Amino acid sequence: MKAKNMYLVNLVASIPLFKGLSLEHCRNLADIVVDSVFSRGQNIFSEGDEGNGFYVVISGRVKIYKLSPEGKEQILHIFGSGEPFGEVPVFAGERFPAHAEAIEESRIFFFPRDSFVELIKKNPSLALNMLAVLSRRLRKFTVLIEDLSLKEVPSRLSAYLLHMSRANNKSTDLVLDISKGQLASILGTIPETLSRILKKMTKEGLIRSEGTRHLRILDREGVEDLACGARKLT
């Protein structure tokens, strides 16, 4: 029992959001945490559900998304280990503004709202951490809105590829960690359109496809021009 607790406390303490929290506070958190595992494709919460707390991904990955009446999906985020999600209702009241689903087997911690708010009241650094999380998310949304409203799909795709490349220390060799269908949904489009654009980019010598989830950037500058709108696909 004690061993299990210590293990939980360590897991809690390793969450970036809780960086700087005292051991005691981590213990308190570990006491109230709800630890569960979701399988691939399993729903975690739906838009409109009441939010009585928030979640943190311990392992696996979770997508946050919106659905149109006709069933088209727009992915807002994909969160991995250590990232919190579903915090909006904790502070703004009301309900979840989007859906959450595990895209692979995922272990998720749930923290009930009230105890968490108590903790924030006592811990300015926790408050600042949370403010930073929300601010970064706002920044990200700002970019997404800009993309959706002001840019075309080839630009968004190019920006995404460059982003991937940067995350992989600028390697020109990219491995997609999601399906192309999901990528389409992140970019705010549909698989058919994505496929066509990838084909055009290949034809123009910008990239080369090397297997279903593997591609190589051949002309980085060209892709950059595409990303910023300085170049167009013919």
Add this chain to the structure above:
Amino acid sequence: MKAKNMYLVNLVASIPLFKGLSLEHCRNLADIVVDSVFSRGQNIFSEGDEGNGFYVVISGRVKIYKLSPEGKEQILHIFGSGEPFGEVPVFAGERFPAHAEAIEESRIFFFPRDSFVELIKKNPSLALNMLAVLSRRLRKFTVLIEDLSLKEVPSRLSAYLLHMSRANNKSTDLVLDISKGQLASILGTIPETLSRILKKMTKEGLIRSEGTRHLRILDREGVEDLACGARKLT
């Protein structure tokens, strides 16, 4: 001198974000606040500028917007009296993710970052207020992203009109507080498209235009259907 200070303190204390703060803390804030007036059309900050603090609208209105390379504008927010803006860089570091401009003569308070962060560390309720502000903004962005990605312009316009109506205790008589060009930019489109859609809605008996900034909802249910995608304009 003292009178002027007291006047400032009262203004500061009346900002919703600072609700619940002690008089002393409001005094501290009043000591560090920078009070300025921007004229209609004047830039407050630009995307990419360094953010060393955040702002609050005291009077007037401010638009936060993004610009495409070709000059198309997407309005993210329009803020009025009492509303804070430009907080993202305070907590997430880095720079402003968008532009801010006064759309009418506006009085703006500026609060430097460091003193404000100090204050947050001492005031859990201020932290919670700020968390609520950011959370509400995230929720709003979620809706905007959904609209831009998953809905068509007539739906967004209808939703906007219903929202206006709700804000006006469900009156069917609406007065736009912004130009149609600005409204187009809020909806993520251009004046021409907005004009055409307004015309169609008029032709279908959903609304009637009564002067340039005044319109009436004739068929509320029809507009609601349009907003949720259950009906289409022919």
Add this chain to the structure above:
DNA sequence: TTCTACGCTTGACATAGATCAAACGTGAAT
């Protein structure tokens, strides 16, 4: 190995909405 399912690709087509250009109104300034 063969079968099956699902993700991906491709083609033909439809359409919402952007662009370009021009005319129109209206309100503010002279």
Add this chain to the structure above:
DNA sequence: ATTCACGTTTGATCTATGTCAAGCGTAGAA
């Protein structure tokens, strides 16, 4: 009252992207 500028409207046209339908490939199940 007249002028001017700017917001708005309108029409003609263009294009990016969505829709529908069919075919393809591959990975995993049987």
